[in-house]
Amino acid sequence: MWFLSAISPTALTLFVHAVFVSGIVISVIGFFTSKIPTIAPYGFLIKIVGTMLFLFGLYFEGGLQNELSWRAKVTEMEQKVAAAEQKSKEENVKIVTKVVTKTELVRERGQDIVKYVDREVTKYDTKFLPGGQCEIPKEFIKALNDAAEQAK
């Protein structure tokens, strides 16, 4: 029954209603035909065809309602998914804007601190040189480098 999904709802509805209504009409015609003596032999056949069409039509009517309700649910779900994807994109833009702004701020602050170091801390460079007044111990450098090392 997969092919039903390829048929438009209007065409499907028209077809099912047509089968159902023609079943009723042919059954009624069959009922009157059997009362007319000249064509009475065909009445039974017409009634059988009409009844079969009516029963198929009735079955299809139930299936049609089911099919249409599923299609409505699918459409609703597709709309929800599309809206969610759109919202997700919008939220991404907000997050990226926040990240870029904060990162810029952090970098600017880092540059300001480097400027401060160049201005104020460099004065003490000679004092802390190897062999200077307050030599920086190699253990201190090692401790800092070990801390910067990524765990393996």
Next chain:
Amino acid sequence: MCNCCTTVPVTSKFPQAPNELMQKCPSLAKLSDDTKLSEIAKTVTSNYTSYHECSIKLDAWIEWYGIQKQIYESVK
């Protein structure tokens, strides 16, 4: 006719994370043995900056996950 004749199920794509969050955190800078005091200060500053940049990304990932989870759960 049939319970559900939809041949293609409705699926939602896994949300795309922003490229800005998809970058690894950089390795921290190290010092040489004969480093000047100012160089030490600059390296420490640079490492702190790297940490702060990385923490911003992590916070953004946490926020992104929370929002995407909320959006996903609203589609039912």
